[in-house]
Amino acid sequence: MIRKYLDDEIETLNRLDVEAVNAVMQQLEAARERGGTIYIFGNGGSSATASHYQNDFNKGVSEHTEKKFNFLCLNDNIATLMAVANDIGFEEVFRFQLTGHLKPGDLVVAISGSGNSKNVLNAVEYAKAQGNAVIGVTGYDGGKLAALADYHLHAPVMSMQITEDVHMIFDHLMMSIFYKTLCGIEHLKR
DSSP, X not given: OHHHHHHHHHHHHHTOOHHHHHHHHHHHHHHHHHTOOEEEEOSTHHHHHHHHHHHIIIIIIGGGOSSOOOEEETTSOHHHHHHHHHHTOGGGTTHHHHTTTOOXXXXXXXXXXXXXXXXXXXXXXXXXXXXXXXXXXXXXXXXXXXXXXXXXXXXOSSOHHHHHHHHHHHXXXXXXXXXXXXXXXXXXXX
């Protein structure tokens, strides 16, 4: 069973769309250059992934650059999430936080393994209605998020665990390349 899991992971990695990763990196870099906020969010394991992306870009890469990334993880303020979920509804926890804050040039990164999380889709629909670009990060068949996203990082596998593994690989892959291209660092040692 261990070998099967690892084989499935390797097979999934071999099927990733490298051009899609490159397109997403270009969007992230453009948002950094123009001083835009990159809003990122997800549910469950995807919320932990979103928080990890924020850390890796805001501290990890930005520690070594003059111009910084400005990621804002919408699932990190528990009080706000709980207030919106309780008073308005869980489907609105992300859209509510974007309303009145999303500016032209800001970027939205929505993470949903299934691509069908209603609260994620509501926020994406709002962002698109405001004219903001959306990066969807999905697994399985991509769900509705794949169709809505302007850019799409997809783990082509029917496993939430491998999907979430790959979503973290996307993060560390992009971070590694930005270390080299933006910071001139071959390998970060800590």
